[in-house]
Amino acid sequence: xxxxxxxxxxxxxxxxxxxxxxxxxxxxxxxxxxxxxxxxxxxxxxxxxxxxxxxxxxxxxxxxxxxxxxxxxxxxxxxxxxxxxxxxxxxxxxxxxxxxxxxxxxxxxxxxxxxxxxxxxxxxxxxxxxxxxxxxxxxxxxxxxxxxxxxxxxxxxxxxxxxxxxxxxxxxxxxxxxxxxxxxxxxxxxxxxxxxxxxxxxxxxxxxxxxxxxxxxxxxxxxxxxxxxxxxxxxxxxxxxxxxxxxxxxxxxxxxxxxxxxxxxxxxxxxxxxxxxxxxxxxxxxxxxxxxxxxxxxxxxxxxxxxxxxxxxxxxxxxxxxxxxxxxxxxxxxxxxxxxxxxxxxxxxxxxxxxxxxxxxxxxxxxxxxxxxxxxxxxxxxxxxxxxxxxxxxxxxxxxxxxxxxxxxxxxxxxxxx
Amino acid sequence: xxxxxxxxxxxxxxxxxxxxxxxxxxxxxxxxxxxxxxxxxxxxxxxxxxxxxxxxxxxxxxxxxxxxxxxxxxxxxxxxxxxxxxxxxxxxxxxxxxxxxxxxxxxxxxxxxxxxxxxxxxxxxxxxxxxxxxxxxxxxxxxxxxxxxxxxxxxxxxxxxxx
Numbered sequence: 001x002x003x004x005x006x007x008x009x010x011x012x013x014x015x016x017x018x019x020x021x022x023x024x025x026x027x028x029x030x031x032x033x034x035x036x037x038x039x040x041x042x043x044x045x046x047x048x049x050x051x052x053x054x055x056x057x058x059x060x061x062x063x064x065x066x067x068x069x070x071x072x073x074x075x076x077x078x079x080x081x082x083x084x085x086x087x088x089x090x091x092x093x094x095x096x097x098x099x100x101x102x103x104x105x106x107x108x109x110x111x112x113x114x115x116x117x118x119x120x121x122x123x124x125x126x127x128x129x130x131x132x133x134x135x136x137x138x139x140x141x142x143x144x145x146x147x148x149x150x151x152x153x154x155x156x157x158x159x160x161x162x163x164x165x166x167x168x169x170x171x172x173x174x175x176x177x178x179x180x181x182x183x184x185x186x187x188x189x190x191x192x193x194x195x196x197x198x199x200x201x202x203x204x205x206x207x208x209x210x211x212x213x214x215x216x217x218x219x220x221x222x223x224x225x226x227x228x229x230x231x232x233x234x235x236x237x238x239x240x241x242x243x244x245x246x247x248x249x250x251x252x253x254x255x256x257x258x259x260x261x262x263x264x265x266x267x268x269x270x271x272x273x274x275x276x277x278x279x280x281x282x283x284x285x286x287x288x289x290x291x292x293x294x295x296x297x298x299x300x301x302x303x304x305x306x307x308x309x310x311x312x313x314x315x316x317x318x319x320x321x322x323x324x325x326x327x328x329x330x331x332x333x334x335x336x337x338x339x340x341x342x343x344x345x346x347x348x349x350x351x352x353x354x355x356x357x358x359x360x361x362x363x364x365x366x367x368x369x370x371x372x373x374x375x376x377x378x379x380x381x382x383x384x385x386x387x388x389x390x391x392x393x394x395x396x397x398x399x400x401x402x403x404x405x406x407x408x409x410x411x412x413x414x415x416x417x418x
Numbered sequence: 419x420x421x422x423x424x425x426x427x428x429x430x431x432x433x434x435x436x437x438x439x440x441x442x443x444x445x446x447x448x449x450x451x452x453x454x455x456x457x458x459x460x461x462x463x464x465x466x467x468x469x470x471x472x473x474x475x476x477x478x479x480x481x482x483x484x485x486x487x488x489x490x491x492x493x494x495x496x497x498x499x500x501x502x503x504x505x506x507x508x509x510x511x512x513x514x515x516x517x518x519x520x521x522x523x524x525x526x527x528x529x530x531x532x533x534x535x536x537x538x539x540x541x542x543x544x545x546x547x548x549x550x551x552x553x554x555x556x557x558x559x560x561x562x563x564x565x566x567x568x569x570x571x572x573x574x575x576x577x578x579x580x581x
Contacts, residue, residue, distance in 0.1 A: 022558060022581050035440050039483050042443055047572045064441075071441040118481040118505060134483035134509035140568050144577040148558065182428050183475035187504050216478065218504060272428070359437045380432040380479060387455040 003154035003250040004221040005189035008129045012112055019153045019251075028111045030141040033060040033097045034072070035359070036116035037079045043139030051086055052145035058090040058106060059083060060097035062354045068362035095327025095353040098122040098210070098295040103329055105237035109224035109244065114138060114147050119295055119377065121217060124209035125202065126232065127224025127245070132213065152218045153253040155185055158194035161261040166412035168305075169204035170297055170375065170395035172196075173211045174266035176258070178276025186216035191247065196260045197222060202231040203301045210296050211377045214273045223247065265398050265411055270371075270390035271381045279398065285408045287392075288370040290321045291357045291384075292348075292399050297375035298326030300333050302396040307339040308417035309400035310346035316406030321348045322364045324356035348403070360384045366391075373402050419544065420467040420495050423460065424528040427473030431485040431506065434477065440484050445491030452488040466493030469534065471526045473499065477506025483513060490515040496534055498523045498541060498552070511559055514567040518552035525550070 001007060001016055010016045012025045032040050037059055044051075051057065059079060067073035083091045094100045098119055101107050109127035113120065116138040123130030133147070141147050157176060163169075192208045205222050212220025222228075223246040232238040265279040292298070292306050303325060315321045323343050325331040331353050334340050340350050357364030358376045366372055366389035374384075379391035394402075397411035397418075411417075439451045453460040470489060476499035477485060486509045489497065496516035500523055510517045516536050526532065530545040539552035555563065558580045565571030571580075 022556075024578060024581060035437075036482070039443050039487075043569045046569045049572070063437075069441075075441055116481060116483075118479065120481075132481040132505050134481055134486075134505060134512055136483060136512045136568055137508065140572055140577070143572060146577050148577070148580055150556075182478055183501065183503070186475065186501070216475065216503060361438055378432075378479065380430045382436050382455050383432050 001248050003189060003252065004191050004223060004247050005129060005152055005154060005219060007245055007247065008110055008112065009149070009151055011110055017151050019151050021151045022148060023151060024146050024148045025112060026145055027056065027114050027141055027147050029056050029058050029106050029113045030138050031058045031060070031097060031101060031113060031115035031117070031120065032135060032138050033062050033117060034065060034075055034079060035063040036135045036138070038075055039135030040116060040139035040142070041078070041082050043136040044142050047140065047143050049143045051142050054086060054088050055090070056145065057088055057142055058101065059088065059092070060100060061093045062096045063359050064361045065093060065354050072361070094329070096295045096298065096355055099298070099326040099330070102126065103236055103327060105239060108232065108238050108240070108242060109228060114141060118213050119210055121213045121220045122206060122210040122295060124212065124219050124221040125205040126228055127222065129219055129221070131219050152187055152189045154189040154191055154250065155254045155256070156191045156193060156252045157256045157258065159192065159196035159258050159260050160194045161196055161259050163260045163263065164412070165415050165418050166397060167263060167265055168395045168397060169200065169207040171266045172260050172263055173207050174268050174276045174393065175263050177211060177214050177268065177274050178266070180215045181274045182214065182272065183216045185212065188217055188253065190215065190217040190220045192220065192222050198225065202227060203299045207296055214377055265395065267398070267408060268379055268393035270379060270392060273377070273379055273393065279408065279410050282392065282408045283410060285392070286371065287319050287373050287402055287406060287408065289364060289366060289372040290319055290399050290403045291324070291364055291372060291374040291376070292322070292396050293324030293326060293356050294358045294376040295326060296377040297396050298324060298330065300330050302375065303330070303334050303339050303343070305417065306396050306400040307342040309397065309411065309414045310348070310403065311342050313346055313404060315347040315403040319403060319406040321403045322357060323348045323350045324363060325353045327353050357384055373399055373408060375399050419531055419533050420469045421465065422469050422471045422526050422528060422530040422532050423457070423464065424526065425470065425472045428475045428478055429472050430479035431477055431482050432479055434485040435482065435488040440482055445487050448484055448488035449491030452492050461492065464492055467495045468493070469495055469532050470497045471499070471523050472497065474501045476502045478503035481505045483509045486510040486513050486515040496536060498526070500524070511562050512568040514563070520550050520552040522550035
């Protein structure tokens with residue numbers, strides 16, 4: 001009953017709860033990765049009490065894996081030793097944490113997952129409550145199995161119609177970020193609905209939940225439906241009871257209606273994710289690096305669209321194009337489908353699965369004065385290396401179109417690829 | 419009494435402490451690099467008891483707890499801003515970095531000498547002769563803060579005691 005977050009929290013609480021209330025709920029899973037687990041271990045050791053349920057702890061090596069330097073290697077060793085010491089069954093080195101959480105079946109409709117990573121919101125695309133917290137709270141949850149929440153108010157973004165050819169979910173979400181601003185949804189649950197969403201395949205839905213973080217949201221939810229259940233059965237190891245549900249008699253603080261057919265390809269310009277412009281205003285900007293990957297747009301379908309545009313052609317000689325599949329599973333599928341071959345023949349550098357260049361620790365760092373166009377979700381100054389580099393965000397189609405010319409280019413010029 | 423260090427709105431956690439320094443958890447190490455790219459003069463010139471004054475949406479971006487730890491590690495007395503990004507807010511309370519929510523922070527300028535009564539949320543601007551009142555924190559948040567952060571609280575209490 002109520003908004004999606006009220007529905008999920010009420011089920012967990014065993015009684016109806018409403019926005020504004022403070023609740024303490026059992027969490028289904030606590031997630032952390034190689035950047036954030038060391039602090040969680042520190043907090044856990046200091047609390048000095050035992051782990052409540054080791055099956056509910058999920059650890060990932062993704063941000064700096066394999067280790068690019070000695071300190072990162074020491075962190076991995078610290079975490080691995082801890083996992084052995086505590087007999088933790090869930091330590092993954094298969095790719096970006098959020099992608100692997102979904103693939104391995106931890107994410108189900110109605111689940112409550114906390115993660116020491118701001119993009120834990122990603123799981124909302126499958127109707128789960130996912131939110132980012134600091135490492136100490138994750139360490140605390142290892143002991144208590146619980147977390148406190150203030151039930152958030154909800155904003156509904158109703159997306160209607162169909163996108164033009166060459167325009168994708170990333171463009172629609174960048175448009176939303178530009179409209180709402182970086183704190184447009186702070187502390188709110190953002191729900192994405194409307195017939196555009198209900199007809200959208202899961203790999204595109206994920207982008208909305210993933211980037212709800214960029215507008216300050218506590219979570220970004222999409223009502224689980226038949227598409228969700230089908231995806232869970234075919235693509236994920238999810239088992240057990242899988243349910244659909246929707247918002248009922250919901251009260252929203254704000255409702256935004258957007259016609260997606262009005263939206264063209266968008267670019268988030270240096271230095272802010274909400275500095276969004278239609279591609280026409282950025283066309284022709286020279287690019288030193290293009291990076292296709294991440295929890296936002298590193299999926300099979302993203303590589304597929306890039307390969308379709310680049311097939312039989314060569315990327316611009318002055319631009320390095322880096323492709324980083326988000327997970328081992330995606331990498332294998334792309335290999336089998338001939339995508340890696342196609343991308344490499346076009347001149348792309350395809351590296352191992354993981355977060356890659358997004359976090360600025362390896363895999364394509366930028367020098368002062370360089371400009372990159374990427375498919376990630378964040379373009380803060382210094383994010384990918386030098387604070388004197390510029391980062392622009394766009395869809396994989398825009399990235400691939402730009403790879404051919406070496407400047408920001410409109411993917412709609414490659415209509416034959418879609 | 420502390421000197422105000424003024425920052426703009428939407429100060430993000432990459433600006434507070436870049437990702438490449440997240441390989442250490444040591445507050446003293448992190449403090450050596452806090453604000454290193456946007457205010458390279460900070461680490462050399464900040465004194466213990468100084469105060470960070472920010473704009474809206476302070477601490478947005480990544481969930482890295484290293485951000486409030488780095489700020490606290492540099493000896494800062496507290497942070498004052500009109501609004502905070504949610505993860506930073508929670509992290510700051512959890513690690514014991516005092517934060518005050520105050521819209522009048524816009525009045526404070528770089529270098530102003532401030533006197534802050536954390537318990538009452540009272541800020542006195544000695545350079546301008548002004549006084550500001552910060553918003554009170556919710557009770558259960560005060561319980562965590564009073565407990566010395568989430569880790570200390572849980573050493574001696576049950577999480578259910580929060581509400």
